[in-house]
Amino acid sequence: MEPIPLSVFEAAVQVAGSALHYKSSLKRLMRNSGVSANGTERYADLTKYQMFRSTWDDLDRAGARGRKVQHNLITALANLDKPDPNVPDVPAGERAIDELRRLAQQENLLVSPEDLARAERRQAAATAAAESASKREQLAALNDRFQALHSHPDRQRRGYDLEKLLAALFRWAELDYHGSYKTETDQIDGAVTLDSFTYLIEVRWREDAAVATDLAVFADKVERRIDATRGMFISMAGFRPTAVDRYRQAKENRLVLLDGGDLAWILEGRFDLTEALRAKVRAASIQGDPYVPVYSL
Incomplete structure (x- = not known):
């Protein structure tokens, strides 16, 4: 120039x-x-x-x-x-x-102002397209990591790596995310803020579905926080029906439940993470069901 x-x-x-x-x-x-x-x-x-x-x-x-x-x-x-x-x-x-x-x-x-406005619109569209392509590439890379974890030989290490992947996913979605931490009384796998609520995160990757005791221990962690705190339990193997039924009937349930299938839909780009979480919360609020699969939302 x-x-x-x-x-x-x-x-x-x-x-x-x-x-x-x-x-x-x-x-x-x-x-x-x-x-x-x-x-x-x-x-x-x-x-x-x-x-x-x-x-x-x-x-x-x-x-x-x-x-x-x-x-x-x-x-x-x-x-x-x-x-x-x-x-x-x-x-x-x-x-x-x-x-x-x-x-x-x-x-x-x-x-001219008209030419300048057109140029600015073109630039804005090009920038938005580039950012969108970059986001798709980043999500695809996260999905590749997710798929690779399924064949990880070290099950304990696989769980830690899943926590790291979820942290990257929340940050990819530009959500306010806090990594795992310990207090004097408990350990939290992470926390994320969505629509003015803080969700404590529990991550499990075991061969068997989570049982009522798992949910009760996590619910206790959530209930010891202020009312604006909720819980997001992510169990790759899902949840025992009897455990979920207990929270469908609970008077004050503050948990939202996700499984490996939910993560697969999100990481494959078939459902936006933030919108999936909001839809899960709506289902828990309106239907009283904390465990509605993403694919049915």
Whole structure:
């Protein structure tokens, strides 16, 4: 990207100083054009003219990235509809905008608001597509790890690795996750925050389904916390029907139950993790059933 000609820069200085009344307006325009938050505040004690000149010098020193921001600044100033009505000399502000617009058009620097909006939409769409592809690749990698765990020879190690995989999955979903920790009275495999509730996490990978005693011990951990705490029990082998029935009938159940099948659906990308958890919670709240399979939601 070519440097901005001196004549265009000087015209931009005049617009920044004479067409914008408040320093906050200039700082907002600079921030929207790509100047960093620190950069917009660095010269806040100077006049608007001096602020613009000093910030421009910083952008000069930033190389190609700085030149791109300079071009954005020229476009933003030249595309001003009119001066702020509170400036001391409105006609002078109008002349400054017209002169910058003329010089910018002469140098083929000016992008129309419509073209700029289209470019921003294209860039936003491209960024969103790239982020979506990256997220799919990350989820596929987590699923590969999950599948590999099924043939892990060390069963105890497999359980620890599953905890690590779940931590990575919660973070992939951008949920507020806390890893395993111990207190004076118990050990927690992890905790995650969803919709203002904190869910303590219990992870089990055993050959047999979890029994009523397993659920009772975990429920006790949850009940010793404040009311905004719930429990998320993840048992790869599922749960004994008699154990689940006890919590379907419980007066104050605070547990949500997941099994290996639920994880498979989520890791294969067939159900979004956050939405799956919310659907599980809705089923527990509305139907009184803490163990509704993801595939049926």
